[in-house]
Amino acid sequence: MGEYAITPRNRVRRLPDKALYGTAEVHAVLDAGLVAHVGFAHEGRPVVMPMLYGRDGGRLLLHGAGKARIARVLGEGAPACATVTLLDGIVVARSAFNSSMNYRSAVVFGTARLVEDEDERLLALRAISEHVLPGRWQELRAPTGPELRMTAVIELAIESASAKVASGPPDDAAEDYAIPIWAGVVPIATALGRPEGDGRVLPGVALSPAVAALEGRRL
């Protein structure tokens, strides 16, 4: 696997020793998350929206209602930034200054494009579905024509990116270790729980394999 080029845009300034530019590291964070926070400009001001996504190589795939502002703005070829963050712990140091978070994050920059080819659109929707619910796509009926027409598909080709992984105990100032106070990490766990039927599942229909496989998955 290669590296994303380090440019003034994606170069990590804060704690640069925690920065990773390898495509493998960036993609690992993207693949672990469920929701990206996508930033774009609308009428000259920044807007950040949570969006589901899929990844295909160095492309993020997004969707939205065809009439939605985000689809309209991004579909016009807007520059965009998508950030995925997974929280792993609260780092409780011996000072407020050194207290922080353990996390994995990926920040990707690119230019959005409306995907119009029907085959490409279907593959993109499948990638988004498979990202959130692996294996579910083939359990479901095919999308209908009206459903497809109501959905805008957007590709964000990753032009530059970085990942940051912070882990481990606090890094306190040498003299602070003499302070008689507890310090360490409070872990944060995000996990998928037991699937709950909607009460309208037909008699005799069991949990599907794709859904059953989700229980216990950690983000």
Add this chain to the structure above:
Amino acid sequence: MGEYAITPRNRVRRLPDKALYGTAEVHAVLDAGLVAHVGFAHEGRPVVMPMLYGRDGGRLLLHGAGKARIARVLGEGAPACATVTLLDGIVVARSAFNSSMNYRSAVVFGTARLVEDEDERLLALRAISEHVLPGRWQELRAPTGPELRMTAVIELAIESASAKVASGPPDDAAEDYAIPIWAGVVPIATALGRPEGDGRVLPGVALSPAVAALEGRRL
């Protein structure tokens, strides 16, 4: 409690029946989250960064290294958007089209300002610390002069905002309920776990009350 004015900027277009403009609803999401995704423009392009934050009334308080790009850009009075999202479940419908997420999100828009007054800065840092680690601030030594000088404090006065809360089972198309497939919700739980000492806690020093209180907290 009042409402944030509905303007073209914060009006929710997608699923507007799930939109909430009450300050109480917006603040509830902000108070439940740990990290905001903050969007701003840098050299004409959007950047989205995960940041810890605190809230004081209708103001979000942020901090960063004084030399960091984000502090420099935001401190110059840039328009910004901060979005907090909490994931509550994967909505597994009988079609890909109706599958979605249960979540709580708040999107706030404002103009950033560098906080320079020393008392205000200290109150803001305390608000950020208390948001993440309630009660910890008073357990810790006071910040030192050099620590304070290395830290930029930014206020984002909330000019407009909206919250969105999606919950409950899938909303399938009427005819899809005849499909013999499982549908429902896979809950997502994010919780703080058991605090893990860093191995350098002095003998006889117990977990502090503020840290002990975190275990089991659900986001």
